[in-house]
Amino acid sequence: MTEKVIIIGAGLGGLALARGLKTSNIPFTIYESDVKNCELTDYRISVNSIGGHALKELLSQDLFDIFQLTSAIPLNRFLVVDGQLNTLLESKMERRMDVPPEGCDRAMSRLLLRQLLLEGLEDDIHFDRTYDHHVEDEDGLITVHLTDGTTDRCLMLVGADGIISSVRKQILPHARLYDTKMIVISGRCRDGASVGTLHDDSVAHLHGPNGSGGVIYNARYTPMEEILRQLDDTQRSKFSGDPQSLLPRCRSMMIDGRYWNLWFTSEKLPEKFVRLEGSEMLPIAIDVTKQTGYSTSIIDMIEDSDPHSVFSTPEWSCVPMDPWEPTAATLLGDAVHATSRFEANTTLRDAVVLCEAIRDVWDDATSPSTSPSDRKRTIRTAVGLYERQMREYAYPLVIASRSDNGMSSVQRSPTASWLTDLMFRASLKLFNLILPVRNLSSWMDHTAGTQREKRE
Numbered sequence: 001m002t003e004k005v006i007i008i009g010a011g012l013g014g015l016a017l018a019r020g021l022k023t024s025n026i027p028f029t030i031y032e033s034d035v036k037n038c039e040l041t042d043y044r045i046s047v048n049s050i051g052g053h054a055l056k057e058l059l060s061q062d063l064f065d066i067f068q069l070t071s072a073i074p075l076n077r078f079l080v081v082d083g084q085l086n087t088l089l090e091s092k093m094e095r096r097m098d099v100p101p102e103g104c105d106r107a108m109s110r111l112l113l114r115q116l117l118l119e120g121l122e123d124d125i126h127f128d129r130t131y132d133h134h135v136e137d138e139d140g141l142i143t144v145h146l147t148d149g150t151t152d153r154c155l156m157l158v159g160a161d162g163i164i165s166s167v168r169k170q171i172l173p174h175a176r177l178y179d180t181k182m183i184v185i186s187g188r189c190r191d192g193a194s195v196g197t198l199h200d201d202s203v204a205h206l207h208g209p210n211g212s213g214g215v216i217y218n219a220r221y222t223p224m225e226e227i228l229r230q231l232d233d234t235q236r237s238k239f240s241g242d243p244q245s246l247l248p249r250c251r252s253m254m255i256d257g258r259y260w261n262l263w264f265t266s267e268k269l270p271e272k273f274v275r276l277e278g279s280e281m282l283p284i285a286i287d288v289t290k291q292t293g294y295s296t297s298i299i300d301m302i303e304d305s306d307p308h309s310v311f312s313t314p315e316w317s318c319v320p321m322d323p324w325e326p327t328a329a330t331l332l333g334d335a336v337h338a339t340s341r342f343e344a345n346t347t348l349r350d351a352v353v354l355c356e357a358i359r360d361v362w363d364d365a366t367s368p369s370t371s372p373s374d375r376k377r378t379i380r381t382a383v384g385l386y387e388r389q390m391r392e393y394a395y396p397l398v399i400a401s402r403s404d405n406g407m408s409s410v411q412r413s414p415t416a417s418w419l420t421d422l423m424f425r426a427s428l429k430l431f432n433l434i435l436p437v438r439n440l441s442s443w444m445d446h447t448a449g450t451q452r453e454k455r456e
């Protein structure tokens with residue numbers, strides 16, 4: 001069948017789009033280069049109200065309930081601290097009772113979120129199949145060539161193949177990636193480990209020395225027995241009926257513990273650091289944390305980490321581009337707007353916006369009375385509409401992410417860096433003293449709500 005959408009990549013974006021298409025009865029096929037479930041590294045994703053609203057739209061109510069129950073128990077306190085754990089800013093994060101579940105910020109295992117999106121789509125995904133290139137044919141269809149020599153045809157192609165996107169190389173060959181020259185090292189130490197004066201119920205943003213920084217937080221999950229108690233009989237048998245069903249699979253992704261991400265300029269780390277095993281990275285991470293001047297409590301926390309949980313990621317971002325002519329092939333997620341601030345929420349939003357654009361034209365585009373040239377035009381119009389909206393909400397985030405992480409300090413002179421650092425600390429302290437920001441969570445919910453209203 002050629003009247004379908006082909007999605008390249010079964011990451012968060014590709015799966016989210018597939019869920020939307022499935023609900024709209026639009027046929028699709030996903031090609032994913034990974035072998036099924038071979039991912040080893042996991043990390044927490046902060047799902048904000050943008051991501052929450054997208055998931056509410058894409059997941060069935062049953063799966064949305066599971067999403068709420070399997071996300072980490074919300075933390076109560078937001079801190080900004082320096083490398084010696086001195087508090088620069090502190091705020092409570094109380095939940096507002098008038099915010100619906102999809103409007104709340106949540107921390108979630110990325111692998112677990114992927115499992116939720118994957119549920120029921122297993123038969124639509126071809127694992128271990130890698131996109132190579134595509135050709136737009138005269139009849140308005142696209143022929144997709146895979147690296148194993150096979151081909152498939154479709155009305156629309158979506159590259160959801162992540163930051164090193166092969167589809168982007170073909171659609172936008174002049175697109176560039178920006179290397180922030182920062183590397184994020186992540187890990188998890190045992191549950192209950194204390195880190196200096198940091199409270200167990202806090203998420204602490206580290207404003208470290210020399211442009212370094214990080215985030216430290218405790219993740220605690222609702223025990224599986226309690227989750228099962230909160231489900232009704234039908235949900236229990238659907239999601240935990242046998243060892244292969246969703247909840248038993250999720251159990252290993254809900255690990256209580258103290259999680260940390262620390263970022264350093266790449267010049268502080270050996271070349272090819274990101275390719276090392278966790279056990280090889282750990283002693284280097286300890287060394288660089290010591291040399292950078294972090295407190296002994298932070299160094300102890302890293303020493304206490306499980307080597308298997310340690311991994312690193314270089315921070316790259318896409319360079320925003322001038323609008324381009326739409327074709328029947330488009331991009332979604334990190335393939336088009338990767339930011340150094342990490343934006344899974346925007347990826348989920350893409351899936352909703354693109355799905356709506358496709359749904360609006362699908363019947364016309366696939367009607368037997370539509371000529372090939374009209375079909376091509378209809379699909380291009382839908383793609384153009386999605387791409388215009390996506391550039392409007394995603395590119396400002398890409399640009400903002402460049403100025404609010406360490407990369408700018410990498411490029412400044414030492415004096416300018418010192419001055420900026422001083423001003424940043426002073427303004428946070430002042431903010432902490434004089435402004436009654438006692439509930440950051442309400443303020444963030446309010447801000448996100450206002451942004452949503454503007455969009456609507």
Ligand SMILES: Cc1cc2nc3c(=O)[nH]c(=O)nc-3n(C[C@H](O)[C@H](O)[C@H](O)COP(=O)(O)OP(=O)(O)OC[C@H]3O[C@@H](n4cnc5c(N)ncnc54)[C@H](O)[C@@H]3O)c2cc1C
Pocket residue numbers: 008009010011012013014031032033034043044045046047110129130131132160161162163164165166184186313332333334335341342343344345346347
């Ligand atoms: C350490 C870390 C922490 C993060 N934390 C957060 C956070 O707190 N909040 C947040 O919002 N975001 C966070 N992110 C970012 C978030 O994970 C990404 O923005 C999101 O996963 C992007 O989804 P995607 O589907 O576009 O790409 P990916 O999830 O990268 O999926 C791409 C998929 O395409 C497949 N693929 C690639 N090439 C091919 C090919 N040629 N053929 C077939 N398949 C292919 C890949 O195997 C992969 O499965 C974090 C990322 C990292 C690395």
